[in-house]
Amino acid sequence: MNKKIELQDLGFKDYKDTWDYQEDLFRGIVDTKIKNRREEANLDTNNYFLFVxxxxVYTLGKSGDLSNLLLNEEQLTQKGATFYKINRGGDITYHGPGQIVGYPILDLENFFTDIHKYLRLLEEMIILTLAEYGLKAERSKGETGVWLDVGTPFARKICAMGVRASRWVTMHGFALNINADLGYFDNIIPCGIRGKAVTSLNVELGKKSVDESEVKEKLLKHFISLFETEII
Structure with a gap:
């Protein structure tokens, strides 16, 4: 089993280009697994972690409701935003500047074969990272992602998640708001959940901006610990 994970920071990159790249990496892992089974080969499968x-951009998961997008095509153009229906789980979400997006593309057979455990560990990575900033982040029952003040009228989401898995290979991932323009969330019903707010780390800390590279370092530290892995 190959428990090493290749880290790639893609910087500022178009959503569709990144999605296509994810698909290429995903297919490469799946093809290796198929070859291993058909030819009784013993090739290692690669693992990747993409920051971007x-x-x-607004993206709608395969089980999502298009009515949760509150903009038409002309309004999207005016906002300088694009829209894609994609092949992850979950409903609608927003990605944009000031947000750390992470796409782990892993062969879970190198780690454990439990998609629920995978999601819980990704959430735990976020929770532990936010704790380093003095925030008590939590899970909200029945709602994937990471929240603050769960169970109160002030519940607000700081990290959205949506993944796809096939043959135990994952893609897509999480979106953590660091210095995000929260006004863009007003154009959707985030994750199809009405009546709950969205927040960003800089807002919670009362800062104009937070060092995103520092947040990435903390995320990776906890990811390495939780998944008992090594970054290359």
């Missing part, structure tokens, strides 16, 4: 920041 996207231009303004």
């Amino acid at each position: 920041e996207h231009p303004h």
